[in-house]
Amino acid sequence: DAGITQSPRHKVTETGTPVTLRCHQTENHRYMYWYRQDPGHGLRLIHYSYGVKDTDKGEVSDGYSVSRSKTEDFLLTLESATSSQTSVYFCAISSRDSNEKLFFGSGTQLSVL
Amino acid sequence: DAKTTQPNSMESNEEEPVHLPCNHSTISGTDYIHWYRQLPSQGPEYVIHGLTSNVNNRMASLAIAEDRKSSTLILHRATLRDAAVYYCILILRQGAQKLVFGQGTRLTINP
Numbered sequence: 001d002a003g004i005t006q007s008p009r010h011k012v013t014e015t016g017t018p019v020t021l022r023c024h025q026t027e028n029h030r031y032m033y034w035y036r037q038d039p040g041h042g043l044r045l046i047h048y049s050y051g052v053k054d055t056d057k058g059e060v061s062d063g064y065s066v067s068r069s070k071t072e073d074f075l076l077t078l079e080s081a082t083s084s085q086t087s088v089y090f091c092a093i094s095s096r097d098s099n100e101k102l103f104f105g106s107g108t109q110l111s112v113l
Numbered sequence: 114d115a116k117t118t119q120p121n122s123m124e125s126n127e128e129e130p131v132h133l134p135c136n137h138s139t140i141s142g143t144d145y146i147h148w149y150r151q152l153p154s155q156g157p158e159y160v161i162h163g164l165t166s167n168v169n170n171r172m173a174s175l176a177i178a179e180d181r182k183s184s185t186l187i188l189h190r191a192t193l194r195d196a197a198v199y200y201c202i203l204i205l206r207q208g209a210q211k212l213v214f215g216q217g218t219r220l221t222i223n224p
Contacts, residue, residue, distance in 0.1 A: 104156035
């Protein structure tokens, strides 16, 4: 299994509070992605990174920011959490060396009350 | 970003073959066709990928149309553990890219 760790695995927070989710990889893969998954919507891309300090927006980036200061870590921040951001969040990694295969983390269940 | 279209759901019986279709009429010459599946309460996992030729691995086979505008994931002998949501996605050989998943196909396997 690819070395991807998402933390925390579960989090409950209140509306208006900041939340940071962490994705940590030990594979030295260049590309990293954050997705959210909601019933009836499949996987939706929030942000992605193509290198240290290089990030771009995905389909549903409003209300989210990301940072990648090291190859191994990709942080997703909800500056002021809202109930609509209650979701399961998945991190994924890929690289040319892996033939662009995506490897996913186990997910973070976030509940915003 | 190239899009894919899949049926929302399919149903099959245990130990029978399953053919999961995917349409990708706007595919470019540098797009690889990838398939992933997501078991309940888990993250998606890689199944198979290909460019032009049909591909086989221990999990499945991938049949790619000659014009590459469609592909079919083949599970040769479905088991109950194959019940999952299957996603077809196009991925460039290299470079930064928005990897957009569709809704996928929810596969139900009947005992």
